[in-house]
Each structure stands twice: as C-alpha cells, then as structure tokens.
Amino acid sequence: MTEECVRLETARDDRGSASVIPIRWFSDRSRSSISVSHTLPLDPLGPHTEAAEDLLAIAVAAYCADRSITREDQDDGWTRHITLDVPVRRPERWDSDLLRRVLSTLTGDHWNIELRRGQPHPGLRNSDADPAAVDATALFSGGVDSLAWASELHSSAEAMALVSHFGDGPTGKLQANLAKQLGARRHYGFRLQRTGSEGREGWPDSDTQTTRSRSFLFLALGLLIARTHRSALLRMPENGYIAVNVPLHAGRIGSLSTRSAHPEFVDRLNKVIATADLGARVENPYLFMTKGEVSERLLGCAPHLAWSSVSCAHPTAGRWRRLPFGHCGYCYPCIIRRAGFNHAGEDRTRYGSDPLGDSSFYEAGTGQADIRSIARFLLDPVEVTDIRATGRIGTTEAAEILHQMVRRGQDEIRRLFAARATPEVRARLGL
Numbered sequence: 001m002t003e004e005c006v007r008l009e010t011a012r013d014d015r016g017s018a019s020v021i022p023i024r025w026f027s028d029r030s031r032s033s034i035s036v037s038h039t040l041p042l043d044p045l046g047p048h049t050e051a052a053e054d055l056l057a058i059a060v061a062a063y064c065a066d067r068s069i070t071r072e073d074q075d076d077g078w079t080r081h082i083t084l085d086v087p088v089r090r091p092e093r094w095d096s097d098l099l100r101r102v103l104s105t106l107t108g109d110h111w112n113i114e115l116r117r118g119q120p121h122p123g124l125r126n127s128d129a130d131p132a133a134v135d136a137t138a139l140f141s142g143g144v145d146s147l148a149w150a151s152e153l154h155s156s157a158e159a160m161a162l163v164s165h166f167g168d169g170p171t172g173k174l175q176a177n178l179a180k181q182l183g184a185r186r187h188y189g190f191r192l193q194r195t196g197s198e199g200r201e202g203w204p205d206s207d208t209q210t211t212r213s214r215s216f217l218f219l220a221l222g223l224l225i226a227r228t229h230r231s232a233l234l235r236m237p238e239n240g241y242i243a244v245n246v247p248l249h250a251g252r253i254g255s256l257s258t259r260s261a262h263p264e265f266v267d268r269l270n271k272v273i274a275t276a277d278l279g280a281r282v283e284n285p286y287l288f289m290t291k292g293e294v295s296e297r298l299l300g301c302a303p304h305l306a307w308s309s310v311s312c313a314h315p316t317a318g319r320w321r322r323l324p325f326g327h328c329g330y331c332y333p334c335i336i337r338r339a340g341f342n343h344a345g346e347d348r349t350r351y352g353s354d355p356l357g358d359s360s361f362y363e364a365g366t367g368q369a370d371i372r373s374i375a376r377f378l379l380d381p382v383e384v385t386d387i388r389a390t391g392r393i394g395t396t397e398a399a400e401i402l403h404q405m406v407r408r409g410q411d412e413i414r415r416l417f418a419a420r421a422t423p424e425v426r427a428r429l430g431l
Contacts (some may be wrong), residue, residue, distance in 0.1 A: 058086050085116065136161070138234070233281060237285055259390075
C-alpha cells in the first residue's frame, strides 16, 4: 500500500518535508502551483465566514489531491490512500473523522485529514462594499436543474446569489450569460487551475482519473458565498434520479458512479459543517423529482432559456472535430436530458449525434457503452433494495419515496426509447 501526503501551503515560509506533494497557493501567482480565480469580488469576509474559509482550504487540497494522484498506480488499480495536511484558523472546530468519511463517501478512497493552525488561503479578492442583500444562495452549473431552480427564484422575484465553478472558458461564459438573463443579484464564477511553472493545466493524464471531489469544492465555494451574504442555507438543485444514481450495471458501483448529490453525502457534509458551527447547511430542493419533472418546471418558468442550458458530460470534446460547444448526444447526461424534455413535451436541443435514430452510430465505437448500459438497465424495474444499495438513505419512508421517483425516471427513459429509437437501433440494443 502506498500512501501519498498532499500538503496545502498558503505562504512561502510554510514548507513541508520533501516527501509530501506540495500544493502552493500563494498571493504571488508566479510562485504558486494553483490559482483560484473568481469573476466577482467577494462580499466582506469576517468572523461569520471563518469556518467556510477553512472548509474551502480543505476542499481545495482534496480536489488537487484527487487530480494529482493517479489510480492505476494503486495496488488494486483504483483505491488510493491519501493524507491531507491543511492550514485552518481553528483546527479544534473540525471533526477530522467526519471529514474523512465525507471524502471517502464521495471518491471511494481512504483519506486521512491532518489540520494545522495557519492561514487557510493567501487572500481572496474581497470587496469593501456593504454586503448585498439576497434572499437565496444556490449552486449554478448552467444545466437544466440549476437553471430551473434559478428560474423559479426569478419568477418569485427573489434576489439571488448564484455560485458557479467551471473548468473551461465556454462553460464560464454560458453560466455568466444565463445568470445575467435571470437577473441574479450576484453571480460568482470560480475556476481552479494549475499555474506558474506547472502550466495552465498540468494534472496527470490518466485513463482511470476521476474528479469526484469537484462537487466538494463546488459546495465549499457555495457555502463561503452563502456566509458572505449571511445566509444559513445553500441550495444544490439536482434531480433525484441523478442524485441517487442507481448504477446502470454491477460494474458501476462505489466511486465509479458519482455520488456528488447522494443523500448520504449531503447528510454527512451537513454533519461536518454543523459540528464546525459554520452557520449554514446544504439542501437539494429537487431530491424527490425526476429529470422530466424538473424539466417541466423549467419550461413553465423560462422556456426561452431552456435550450441554452448544457447538460453534457464533455461539452467541449467536439472541438477537435470542429464541432460547437454543446451536447454530444450519447453520454448518460445527454440521454437523461433527452428523456426529461421528452417527458416535458418539447426538446429543441441540438445534439451532436443521435444514437436512438441513427443506427450507423453503432459502427463507430465511440460512446456506445453508455447507450448499451442504459438499454440493459431498462429491462428490469428498479427495486427498493437497489435504492438502499447506493448508500445510506434514511427512513424506510424516504427510501420508498425515492424508489417511486427512480421508477418514474426509469419510465421516462423507456418512453424516450419507445418514441425515438428506430427498429434497427432497438435490434442492436437487444430491446
């Protein structure tokens, strides 16, 4: 077993031993290994944001470790053993064991959390202006679910602060444009990058690499913004079908299936931040709704914006073939999007390919795995035991409500295949 130690350093005189992997986050960008940029100065920081600033440092370190340590080098080809060494203002306020469980739930790795007294960040860009009054703070990816929630807030005339995280320029521009059209009181767009001598990206290239910790970083950013506005609630809109994320087949379990909005992860994170007295909690307003039910809400509130949203798992992948930023048409999120809008009665999205209507798609090889897995998944109804197998759900009543919701979501996909799949495609998929 190989254990890697990742140490977050926020000052030049804060150096660890030669055996650690240093993540240097300095105010001098040229001497840093990462930067965290944001499109808007933060509203004033202070005692009310200290715990949230600590959590952000932990999340930055976890994300960098996740991106830096490859899985194929591990004994089982997957599970990593990672120690995080992170500076925080008050180490005693944090339950390291709870933090370890949060990260393990999310990534499927073994984590050890070591916190030392120090400055959690080199200085975030801060405004001296009076904090803007907002009624609600929410994560905003630019996908259907986050757009639907923001549209509902806009329709009810609530002043909102939207928080985005992006890894590429087109996604950042999309989020900013949508937030502007929604009239958001504040829109914060964050981007974490490799910098300095290590290049703009610089993360190891690996076929087994995952970025499951990205959602932890996204939530930490959202909680920091919630606290700058002195809000006690951060909304994370995610339809329940994807939040529960029943594996399509037995090979997609644990960290192979994302758990970024799973009730177990959210519950554990809320316990961590309650123990640290952070002053806010996370809530998913769409936990008991399918993609189709959320899509209906979006079309009811903002039909003119619906087709600008992006759900694709890799919206920039087509640039190598000179295709525009947008939807590939064959990844799992694209199929769920199609099923959702099919349920809602309208879909004007432009997809790069049509694996349901074009049988020649199956002659190329690219993207077939998800479609075939979804087709097999439709053959058998989901049972409540499948729901519980995804992780801790809570009460028997909650498990049954989620079970019925996932059944409805499964039916939405069946109706999509029934309406759109040609006989030739059905034959290829064994339906």
